[in-house]
Amino acid sequence: MHTPPKLPLRIFRKFCSDRYAEEIEGDLFEAYQDWRETRSKLSSNLLYTYTLIRDIILFSKEPSFSHSIFTHMIKHYLKTAWRSMLHEKSFTLINLFGLSVGLASSLMLILLIIEQARKDFDLPDKDRIYKVESNIGINPSEGFLSRTHPGVGPFLKQVMPQVEGYTIVNKNERDLVFTDDEKKNYFTEDFLKADSSFFDIFPQTFLRGNPQTALRSFSDIVLTESAAYKYFGSENPIGKEIEIVSNRRNPFTVSAIVKDPPPHASIQFNLIIPQDIEYGITSPGYDGTNVYLKLAPNTNIPSFEKEANQQIKSVVSGPLMISIKFRLKPFEEVKYDLEIPNDVIIPTDKRLYGIFTTIAVAILLLAIINYINLSAARSLKRGQEAGVRKILGAGKGSFLSQFLTESWLLCLLALPIAILLVESFTPYFEQALNTKLSFRYYSDITFIVCTIGIIFITGLIAGLYPALLISRFSFNQFLKGKISTSSKGQLIRKALVIFQFAMAIILIVGAMIVQRQLNLFQQQKLSYAPEQIVVLDRALSQNFDLIRADVKKLSGIEHVSISTSPPAGNNMRFSTDALNLGQIVQGHNIDEHYAPLLNLEFVSGENFDPKKLSDYTPTVIINETMANLLLEVNPKNAEHPLEVSYPFMYNEEARIQGVVKDFHLESLHEKIKPMVFFYESFNGYNGAFSLIKLNTTNIQETMASIEEVWQKHIPTSPFRYQFLDSRFNNLYTTEMRLGKIFQIFTTIALMVSCLGLFGLVTFIIQSKVKEIAIRKVMGAKITQVLSIFLKEIYWLIGLSSLIGIPIAYWLMNKWLQDFAYHTNIPLSVTLFTVLLMLSIASLTVSMRTLKTARMNPVESLRND
Amino acid sequence: MKGDSLGEFEELVLLATCSLGDEAYANTIKDEVETHSERTYNLSAIHAALYRLEEKGYLNSELGAPTQKRGGKRKRIFQPTSYGIKSLKKNREMRESLWQNIDLKTLRMAD
Numbered sequence: 001m002h003t004p005p006k007l008p009l010r011i012f013r014k015f016c017s018d019r020y021a022e023e024i025e026g027d028l029f030e031a032y033q034d035w036r037e038t039r040s041k042l043s044s045n046l047l048y049t050y051t052l053i054r055d056i057i058l059f060s061k062e063p064s065f066s067h068s069i070f071t072h073m074i075k076h077y078l079k080t081a082w083r084s085m086l087h088e089k090s091f092t093l094i095n096l097f098g099l100s101v102g103l104a105s106s107l108m109l110i111l112l113i114i115e116q117a118r119k120d121f122d123l124p125d126k127d128r129i130y131k132v133e134s135n136i137g138i139n140p141s142e143g144f145l146s147r148t149h150p151g152v153g154p155f156l157k158q159v160m161p162q163v164e165g166y167t168i169v170n171k172n173e174r175d176l177v178f179t180d181d182e183k184k185n186y187f188t189e190d191f192l193k194a195d196s197s198f199f200d201i202f203p204q205t206f207l208r209g210n211p212q213t214a215l216r217s218f219s220d221i222v223l224t225e226s227a228a229y230k231y232f233g234s235e236n237p238i239g240k241e242i243e244i245v246s247n248r249r250n251p252f253t254v255s256a257i258v259k260d261p262p263p264h265a266s267i268q269f270n271l272i273i274p275q276d277i278e279y280g281i282t283s284p285g286y287d288g289t290n291v292y293l294k295l296a297p298n299t300n301i302p303s304f305e306k307e308a309n310q311q312i313k314s315v316v317s318g319p320l321m322i323s324i325k326f327r328l329k330p331f332e333e334v335k336y337d338l339e340i341p342n343d344v345i346i347p348t349d350k351r352l353y354g355i356f357t358t359i360a361v362a363i364l365l366l367a368i369i370n371y372i373n374l375s376a377a378r379s380l381k382r383g384q385e386a387g388v389r390k391i392l393g394a395g396k397g398s399f400l401s402q403f404l405t406e407s408w409l410l411c412l413l414a415l416p417i418a419i420l421l422v423e424s425f426t427p428y429f430e431q432a433l434n435t436k437l438s439f440r441y442y443s444d445i446t447f448i449v450c451t452i453g454i455i456f457i458t459g460l461i462a463g464l465y466p467a468l469l470i471s472r473f474s475f476n477q478f479l480k481g482k483i484s485t486s487s488k489g490q491l492i493r494k495a496l497v498i499f500q501f502a503m504a505i506i507l508i509v510g511a512m513i514v515q516r517q518l519n520l521f522q523q524q525k526l527s528y529a530p531e532q533i534v535v536l537d538r539a540l541s542q543n544f545d546l547i548r549a550d551v552k553k554l555s556g557i558e559h560v561s562i563s564t565s566p567p568a569g570n571n572m573r574f575s576t577d578a579l580n581l582g583q584i585v586q587g588h589n590i591d592e593h594y595a596p597l598l599n600l601e602f603v604s605g606e607n608f609d610p611k612k613l614s615d616y617t618p619t620v621i622i623n624e625t626m627a628n629l630l631l632e633v634n635p636k637n638a639e640h641p642l643e644v645s646y647p648f649m650y651n652e653e654a655r656i657q658g659v660v661k662d663f664h665l666e667s668l669h670e671k672i673k674p675m676v677f678f679y680e681s682f683n684g685y686n687g688a689f690s691l692i693k694l695n696t697t698n699i700q701e702t703m704a705s706i707e708e709v710w711q712k713h714i715p716t717s718p719f720r721y722q723f724l725d726s727r728f729n730n731l732y733t734t735e736m737r738l739g740k741i742f743q744i745f746t747t748i749a750l751m752v753s754c755l756g757l758f759g760l761v762t763f764i765i766q767s768k769v770k771e772i773a774i775r776k777v778m779g780a781k782i783t784q785v786l787s788i789f790l791k792e793i794y795w796l797i798g799l800s801s802l803i804g805i806p807i808a809y810w811l812m813n814k815w816l817q818d819f820a821y822h823t824n825i826p827l828s829v830t831l832f833t834v835l836l837m838l839s840i841a842s843l844t845v846s847m848r849t850l851k852t853a854r855m856n857p858v859e860s861l862r863n864d
Numbered sequence: 865m866k867g868d869s870l871g872e873f874e875e876l877v878l879l880a881t882c883s884l885g886d887e888a889y890a891n892t893i894k895d896e897v898e899t900h901s902e903r904t905y906n907l908s909a910i911h912a913a914l915y916r917l918e919e920k921g922y923l924n925s926e927l928g929a930p931t932q933k934r935g936g937k938r939k940r941i942f943q944p945t946s947y948g949i950k951s952l953k954k955n956r957e958m959r960e961s962l963w964q965n966i967d968l969k970t971l972r973m974a975d
Contacts, residue, residue: 001932023927024911026937027890031907033933034891054908059915 002036004029008049012056020059028052073398077405084382084406091378091762094755095371096414099462101748102367103411103418103454108429109360110450111422112353118264119335119348125294128164129201129331130301132291133340134324144327146342147288151281152312152326156293159311162304165294167201168275169194171344175245175718176271178231186245186718189227189270192344201294202267208238209256215274221252222272224260245717246540249276266335266345281315290344293328301328349734352741359745362503364458366749369496370756371407371462376493377763379403379466386470396471400464407463411455428744465492497760498800500753501837505804506811507749508833509825511742513812516823518739521668521732526567527599527661528693530724532558534703535566536690536710539717544682547690548593550709556696561593562682566689567665568727581633585626586673587648588665589680589688595621595660597693603627604642605658608679619657619679620648626674627659648676667731671820754840761789761848773857785853786846793841801834870922870951876901877913878922878952882944889928889939890914914942922948 013021028051035044085092120126134148153166170193175186192198199211206214207225214222221242228237232254241251252273261268277287295304305327316322334342336350379386389398541547544562551560565588592608594600603624622630630641638644645653662672682688696702703721710719729736765772772785809825816822870878880896881888894910917923928939944952 001935020911020915022937023890023940026930026934026939027907027911029935029937030891030933030939031894051907054906055911058908058912 002033002044004032004048005045008052012052015056015060017059017061020055024055024059028055073401074405077402078409080385080402081406081409084378085410088378091374091759092410094759095374095410096417098367098370098752098755099411099414099458100417100421101752102364103414103458104421104425105360105363105745105748106454107418107422107451108425109357110447110454112356114444114446114450115264116348116353120264120266120331122262123265123331124203126331128295128297128299130293130295130328131331131334131342132293132326133329134326136320136324144340145288146290146340146344148291148326149281149286149321149324150275150277150289150291151283151286153291153293155281155312155315156308160304160308162296162299163293164296165197165200167194167197167292168277168289169198169292169344170275170289171269174247176231177243177245177716177718179243184715186720187230188718190268192267192269192272193275194272195275198272201292204261205259207257207259208236211256214256215272216255217253218274218276219249219252220255220274222256222258223254224258224270226260227270228254228257244273249273266331268346281312282317286321290342292331304328352734352738355738356741359507359741359749362507363745363749363752366500366503366752366756368458368462369500370752370759371410372465373493373496373756374759374763375403375407375462376466376469377760379470381763381766383473386473390474396468399471400467403463403467403470404459405463408455408459411459411462415451415455431740493760494796497757497796498803500756501797501800502804502807504749504753505801505833505837506808507742507746508836509805509808509829510812511739511746512829512833513816513823513825514735514739514742516829517816517819518732518735520821520823521728521735527601527663528597528724530567530728532694533597533724534692534694534706534721535724535727536692536706537718537720537722538687538689539714540685540687541714541717542683542685543713544686544688544690546713547709548591548682550713551690551692551706554702554705554709556694556698556702557692558695559593559597559691559693561597561691562591562686562688563594563691564589564680564688565665566691566727567598567663567724568667568731581629581635581674585648586665586675588675588677590621590677591680591682594677594691597691598663600663601661603659603661605656607658610679610681617645618652618654620654621658621660621677622656623660623672623675623677624662625672626676627656629674648678654678667728668819668821669731750840754844757793757841758844758848761793761845764789764792765848765852769852769855769860772852773855773860776853776857777861782850782853786849789845789849790842793845794838797834797837797841801830801837805830805833870955873909874913874917874922875952875955877910878917878944878948881914881917881923881942882949882952886941888942893942917948918942921945922951 009025012025016024028048031051032044032048035047039047123129131146132148132152133144133146134152135144147170150168153168157163157166172191172193173188174191175188178185178187194215196211196215199214204211209222214220223231223237231237231242232240237254237257240254242254243250244252258272275289277289309326312324312326313322316324329337329340334345335347337347338349338351386394386399389402394402548560548562551557590608592610595602595607605621608619608621627642630646634641636644636646642656642659645655647653660677664672665675666673680686692706694702706721707719775785808830812825816825876897877893880893880900884892884896890907890910893914894905894907897910898904914923914925918925922945923942924945925940925942928941930936930938
């Protein structure tokens, strides 16, 4: 006799149904004896075990009550959840839609947050990197600036032991020029100007060359991989020559290739050329540069700043340098700092993320509220089912499990839809937020965990209330069928609806105000038509007078002006407070065509006239703000302050020959500054913009002939132009993005809350079918029935307006404060919002109610 | 009912049970099916088929005497019910009548 293996047999005896256990065991024992005759022991044992396991699976015991009630009940809950979902298809769809949208927006949110968290995650010691900012004491109103004396870096490294390293870096756009077959091709690229210390603080991956030698010579140039590929294809670019438009260091030689900065890096660039300024800290003037320091761990910043300021003050010379106060700003803050202009690191608008977060959470909340309201109403309708459950002994816990299972199931169903939504809307959000989402989320564990977390929490919040509501009834209440008309919990549900409406109102008011402000930007009262004015990009040339003359000769040209300061840019020639007026004064160089081209209105005096200008008494034009400032401060104590001469810019005194009405040169974020306009004929070697006012419908041809003139006189610089209206629009990209986001989300939110309202009204009506029927029997008209429901909804909307509108006012006022020129929040906006809400709600209610109200009362009454 | 019809493997098992008379229990049925169908089956598959057949009413069973070769366990002897035999016959007749309709040319294709 061979003994079969014991362990499988023991398991078999435990799990196999008693009905079959003996005979199967016998059969197998018998078969085992035969197998042992013909097979090896191992193979027989394996076969025996395998067969036993299959038998266990086939003939396992019926699960006994005690140890598998859990799985049993889960199965049951899933089954009832599924059934009730199928039973009320329209509400399931409403819920599914709402939850998908809510989930989708919160998934987008997680994506953005992870994206932010990943920003510069691979930059070593980023908590020890600081940017040096300086505040020029004689110009305190200008605030702290990013560009500072380049000597600060080396000096602090020398005297302060805490400084581990520094780098001096600037960033700007430059044009590369490649000549092939006599034709010049221009390419604009993002340039960094840095020295080799840049790679110590912001390491880059070198594909060719090395960080030590890459920026050694003045004409070295480092390319990113993609730039190298763009200009040299697959050839080895090292040693190749590159020419930069009007640069005295030409030609540059490629010395190294680095990997493209990853999208999550704050510092983006295409090419790096060496820094060429080597000012010692003792020089009284400077070319502003960005200085970054890397400090030793655990440096105390306030005391470091204090000591650094003292050390610098002890060595510098000149009133300007002595007045400067320095401070440090951590790299992590620089990334989000919109206040202080910074050309190396383009800051991200944290506020935009804040707004986005708020709205995404709001939409998720709306969806959850929808779910709560609908499922609470539905569960009341399913009162009898709950009553039977209660009689069978279901307690609070079991109701909880039932409703949580239902809501989790729905959330799980909503997830794939949400992911689909996220996938299809990502491009729009990328556009709206101006960031590329580089992150592959589907394989990321954080994202998956967050998603599961959100589903869990959403399901929990959504399922909790209906469960608690139901478990509060006693079973005879259920069986008497009084549940569906019960007023229990109605207060909470109404409060939730009010909350929902209030949120919708806030969003609508917000969207409208953002739109109004955008309209204000776009329709700001300009004295000129911006869509007719072309601005040619700045170039350095001595042929501007030729350009001006030749372009003027073309047909369809009204005015040509050469100036340092076209509107819609920060191109002021200089800003100073040489007169000690206590305010920064902007200086602009213009020619005699500037004022007529921009249609400037003279309050007094007149425009420059080149024939009348004398070399002995220079004259200027000022704007009204400047005139008022002069009148107010009266620095010379003159009887008629506008009739005396002032040393506006140079030491030379200049007479005011005209005052123009204020006009906007900068964005509406800024107040109009006091301005002084100097005459410049632009017939020397100059850097300037050309403004051309067109008077033609054939823009394409005119632009082509302007380009011909440009090529003839300034062949060394690229011909690039922009219409003034798009220049203005560029100033407001953030606001436009905000407007877009608001529009999308407001629409979604409105849709979700309308669906919620629709569902809720449906349930209210269902529970009042008999009431309506009896009213009709007693002689009520359809309009009277309608008004019962409408009255209730209007109440809710009235209350939510009372809550929502003040909040919206407060929030939008806060937002508007950021603009020097901002729109108001007129009463019409609020009235419109409330009316909109009322009409949407009325429409929804009437749509649902009419059907029931029209029904023959017999239909609904005879069922009893 | 669809679920109660006789499956192909079940038919094999049922036929083997009929041919074995008083000695029809899982192990012998398995041997019988394997000899005739020229392939092997796992014993548990035979078990499953037998109990299913019994549930559907094609088979009856009773417990036999324990033997030493079975480790002192009793065996379950299966016997076909009249319903089972009837079903087998019906299946056979149906096949026969289908066979009648095949012409010679088709039959010779496999020769």
